[in-house]
Amino acid sequence: MASTVVTTDPSETLRIVGLGSCVAIVLRHVQVPLVGVGHFMLPRRALGVQDESDDKFVDAGLGAMVVKLARRAEHSMELEALLVGGSRMFRGLGAGAGIGRRNVQAATESLEEHGIPLVGGDVGGTLSRNLLVKACGREVSVALLGQAGAPLTAWFDREEPQT
Amino acid sequence: MTGPHDLTELQLDALRELGNVGSGHAATSLSTMLGVPVKMEVPAVGLSDVSQIGDLLGGREAMVRAVYLLVSGELEGHMALIMREAEALRLLAALMPERLSNQKSDELAESALAEIGNILTSAYVGALTRWTGLDLRPSPPLTAHDQAGAILDSLTAELQLAGRTVLTLEGRLEVPSVPGCGILLLFLPPPASLPRMLGALGLDALQ
Numbered sequence: 001m002a003s004t005v006v007t008t009d010p011s012e013t014l015r016i017v018g019l020g021s022c023v024a025i026v027l028r029h030v031q032v033p034l035v036g037v038g039h040f041m042l043p044r045r046a047l048g049v050q051d052e053s054d055d056k057f058v059d060a061g062l063g064a065m066v067v068k069l070a071r072r073a074e075h076s077m078e079l080e081a082l083l084v085g086g087s088r089m090f091r092g093l094g095a096g097a098g099i100g101r102r103n104v105q106a107a108t109e110s111l112e113e114h115g116i117p118l119v120g121g122d123v124g125g126t127l128s129r130n131l132l133v134k135a136c137g138r139e140v141s142v143a144l145l146g147q148a149g150a151p152l153t154a155w156f157d158r159e160e161p162q163t
Numbered sequence: 164m165t166g167p168h169d170l171t172e173l174q175l176d177a178l179r180e181l182g183n184v185g186s187g188h189a190a191t192s193l194s195t196m197l198g199v200p201v202k203m204e205v206p207a208v209g210l211s212d213v214s215q216i217g218d219l220l221g222g223r224e225a226m227v228r229a230v231y232l233l234v235s236g237e238l239e240g241h242m243a244l245i246m247r248e249a250e251a252l253r254l255l256a257a258l259m260p261e262r263l264s265n266q267k268s269d270e271l272a273e274s275a276l277a278e279i280g281n282i283l284t285s286a287y288v289g290a291l292t293r294w295t296g297l298d299l300r301p302s303p304p305l306t307a308h309d310q311a312g313a314i315l316d317s318l319t320a321e322l323q324l325a326g327r328t329v330l331t332l333e334g335r336l337e338v339p340s341v342p343g344c345g346i347l348l349l350f351l352p353p354p355a356s357l358p359r360m361l362g363a364l365g366l367d368a369l370q
Binding site for chain 2: 019020042091103128
């Protein structure tokens with residue numbers, strides 16, 4: 001599952017459930033009610049099979065989301081980002097750091113390329129997350145599997161301990 | 164060449180039969196391990212797009228237990244067995260109530276379910292080996308325990324399966340005095356392997 005949603009309606013709630021190794025990027029406008037939420041499965045376009053839609057990939061999907069937001073933003077495009085997800089569901093599956101970690105890395109790099117500051121996040125670890133975005137990104141909460149949702153206001157990397 | 168999307172009815176029938184035979188073996192293995200009669204019903208064998216599989220498990224938020232292994236050798240493929248957590252734990256509680264009552268129950272459940280998954284998937288690989296005559300080797304299984312959406316997305320991403328068609332087998336484990344436990348077996352042969360598998364089954368040239 002991969003998708004991007006943009007809204008200017010503060011009463012609209014955007015929800016992503018079952019974020020595992022995927023990442024969700026929340027891009028909110030710092031002045032006006034405008035937010036985009038993208039759900040991405042793979043780090044960079046070159047890694048996937050061909051004829052895929054861009055929105056599966058962190059790098060291409062982020063670019064597309066920025067364009068979507070720019071169309072809605074009347075004047076300035078002052079955005080900030082939150083990043084959620086990128087955990088490891090199967091220990092030992094895949095090469096190296098795993099796709100979740102690579103998604104997180106691709107997201108931080110892509111945001112930097114776009115000059116968008118990353119102001120908070122909850123990434124890594126071994127559990128899935130549910131994400132709730134309200135009030136055009138002014139209220140963002142993350143629930144780690146089996147836990148109650150908590151407001152996302154800082155950066156939290158739950159990188160697995162080295163074994 | 165027949166692609167995964169347009170298997171003939173005859174080829175699908177062969178896959179269904181393979182699923183039935185594998186399920187028979189799987190039930191027998193499990194029965195031997197547990198010392199209780201185990202039967203497996205196979206209501207459905209078919210093909211699904213990877214993105215549709217969550218629906219078979221009750222949605223993205225459904226808690227599931229999953230076992231994944233790589234089949235290699237003369238034919239390569241990914242195999243995953245997924246059980247809804249509530250049904251799996253209910254089955255386990257009935258099978259080994261005394262072992263699940265102590266404080267280590269979580270770890271025990273985890274390893275017992277992993278072992279059940281291991282036995283079932285091995286039985287399917289064994290059935291495939293016997294039917295096709297191909298030399299197939301399953302890797303040690305990896306287990307996960309989380310929301311269905313998170314697990315399926317991770318498999319899709321890690322194994323680069325987006326847009327791919329998966330062989331799905333929906334089974335139901337029946338043990339005396341317990342409501343049945345649904346299992347979902349997924350088998351994902353790379354595109355080049357499915358014709359090979361059908362060929363080994365003698366179905367390549369049949370239309």
